[in-house]
Amino acid sequence: MISILRNGPKIIVFNSFYIDKLVEAISGQFGGIVSELNAAFETAEEDHTIVLLCDPGKKSIQISDIKETIVVPLPSDKLFSCLINTKISYLIEDSHISPGLLIMRTVGDHHRIIKSVSETYQGSILPLNECFNRGMANQSIICFTNHPVNRNLSLEDLHTKHVLIDMDVYKLQRKMRSQVLHFFNEGFQDKNWYDLQIRIFDRYSQYMLHYERLLLILDALDVGLILGESWGKDHPRFLMSVLVYQVRLFTLLDPIEIKKILIGLEHLDDGTRIIDLDLIYRGNKIEWPRAIGENKQQKSRNALGMIYRKEVLSKLNEEEKNLLTILEEKVIESRY
Template identity: 35%
Template structure:
């Protein structure tokens, strides 16, 4: 489960030859014009957001940008290419903006934003002001409650941006070190959820289903795996079956995890080919404990919907591996 990752670097290029510079970035560096309000959606750790601004400005502001381009290269590569391609004459000045960092927080954990703000004497600002006020040795932190392990559409749901006077590499190390503490302190009930998942397959495909489960938890960032082992599951009184047990630490409540497991219990043809029983605080989480609307749909329909959601959330490579495993069973 990843709590923080780098995002695009911000590069301001001041020029009196706006169109020529924009055309060069588009033709030679695959630059693509975007709107500022879509900047966070386009941002990714292996790219840059380039702001082309006019000359004669005392201070560089986001509002002064003649255009904003998403370029799929680092700022150092962009500047190297400009120099090596003999296009330095297009520039009056180049300036780096603050480092951009993304941090995942729990849905109910917005109080940790205030905690980080207090610890680092930061400022909560709108995106454009954070970019404009920040210097190259500052960090602008964007918050989301969505997984951030790879490029995903950013949805801040009205969350603020936090500007801190700490270089981005140092700030990322600090957050990686303290993320679990921040998140634990921000939770309403001051605890994570610890689960046991018992996998049972009458055909013995335990390791294949384990791999499907692990792929899903890893790619969708559902939690930490604490351990795994063989166990006996007492499905009925005086009757037990062999099961493979996985212990999970997660921020998601039991009902969310239960629905995800239902999605993993069925194959693409709607056939149930494995049981994945969820236990929380030594009690089995039953389908009957889910909300009224979910129960009304029935297990098969819920399984189909959740399976589609799981597959849609996997990376293309992981999704193909996931389907290949099912095909071999």
């Protein structure tokens, strides 16, 4: 529900006397896209490979030695297999694998987090270019960013300091899994987790459909951790109780920001309200007027919902938008 650590793309270096032919072959047969180095990091997925092409004759490669950069939509092991099977490996004089890449999210004092990671794994704190210039195949680079890591990131999204660690990326990732939340929390100073409760009420009783829709958005926006869910009762009026489905959310976002998301989710594009999503913080319900913010000209909940729905949709990729559309079509169908 909140992504803190993930793999980066694999990076390999091919040294070749035939760089132009190799570019043509990799692009034509494996769907590779020639790119600038910065753009390559922004577009490459976790299971993609960034190929750096250089002239032969050098045992260590500097960033300045790169002649071409290609993003290949294949894992590195599959790429090597395809190169051999298609009989074009003769174009490659030699190759080596760059350090493995991990990307970690930070909040608050990122300098403190980077220092802690470096001390724990006896790493070197360096600029990214220097990490690649010094790094070997059996080493790892941890990059840091204050952006959600469940999206592609550009080099500009990363902090300027990174950690080069003398450990292969698979072993390091296994160790990091049990420690990453500790590192993450070290960045907090005046910032803490908010413990919130979201209550779903649907007069048409399609609770699980709306729950699935809520999970889709919370996951896509990377807002926090769901630590529990249960059925309960709410009392909107005296002597009146209604069934609700309760979700407990731990988040770093201010409760008002979560309320804005929920108001957006309550409405469709035309302003139709399809669900009640109440937000409880410290035992108190956060009412919708508190989320007006800069939208003071909006006098109705529906108008506000249309604004915040657009904001939510703008942060989704096409696949997530399609899934949301499918779920909302099911919601509409359930009412006939």
